[in-house]
Amino acid sequence: MTEERTCIRGCVQRDVHYATCSRSGPGYEGDNPCRGCAPKPCRDGSLICDTCFGRMRGLLGDVRDLVGRLTAIADPLKAAVLDQVRVRASTTEPPAVVGSDILDALVTLNAVHDWAYADLAQHTNDRETVEWLAEHILQRHRPIDGLRDAWSVQDVKDQWGVERQTDDVYVFPDEEDGEEPTPIHEWYDPLLTLRQAAARWNLTQRAVQKWVGKGVLEPVAKLRENGQVVSYFRASAIDKAAREMKTRRKNRPHEFASS
Structure with a gap:
């Protein structure tokens, strides 16, 4: 009888044990139970499982x-x-x-x-x-x-990661499709400068700088260009900050009366 080959990477089968395993079974009461020690067999024609x-x-x-x-x-x-x-x-x-x-x-x-x-x-x-x-x-x-x-x-x-992990930036298909929204990939969420961020929402650069000062928006990267430090912001973060500030203005107008 030919002995079954096992994965050369040492993979084991979960909850499957050698008969001699001393850290498994109903009688074991230790703090470090064995989660499986029997090796995984190789797939056909392969040295790995x-x-x-x-x-x-x-x-x-x-x-x-x-x-x-x-x-x-x-x-x-x-x-x-x-x-x-x-x-x-x-x-x-x-x-x-x-x-x-x-x-x-x-x-x-x-x-x-x-x-x-x-x-x-x-x-x-x-x-x-x-x-x-x-x-x-x-x-x-x-x-x-x-x-x-x-x-x-x-x-x-x-x-x-393969794609940018986020909870608030998604591609939504047409409503009649009935499909689930899918995460936007990296190239759909570019980095924008302060000037580009302001133009995105038709604001002044000073307004966006106030968002940064309030902690609503944070740069994700900085680069020294022509002797000046240029901040870069994710497009998704800019959109999120804009929505948050819009909500603040609606719910607490007195805070923005003089701004």
Whole structure:
């Protein structure tokens, strides 16, 4: 009888235990019960289990969107430019616009990009290939002191997500379609300058600056341009602030009587 192969990544079956497991069963009363210790079998013709295979295929399907998202974040004309303003008094060198974490993540995404179009089933029975794919796609590399020694597709997705996560910005289909609203992707929520934010709602720049002073609106990025610090705001955040200020004016008009 041929012994069943198990996932080389060490995956186990939840609530399935070895007969010798001492931390499971109705008689166990300890604080650290075993959640499963029996290894998962490999899928047919593969060295990994169905769960790993499915995760790998799903993450590879996200690679193109992740590349687009990180490229947009790295491009000051499209998305976030700097997390904060950096001023160097002792050097004339310009500050780095793109963080090293984004560059490292893009290197990993580009390395696995072509695998998104490959037939995984034809390659997951080779140990060297599977180990490389698992390291670059599935493995979570926990940061130490804020730094990672490597990046995987899963790390990139955990850090930045495939699309901007928000509760208030959605694409609503025509009412007669009866479909659920879907989240707007990154490129539908651009960064706008103070001037662009004011023009979006036909306001003065001073009015938008007051929103910032009241804490209703916060810049998500700042960039030094031509000796001046330019703040950038998400279009969705501007719209949300405008709606909030409109509600405040309606409910508490006395606060805005002299403004």
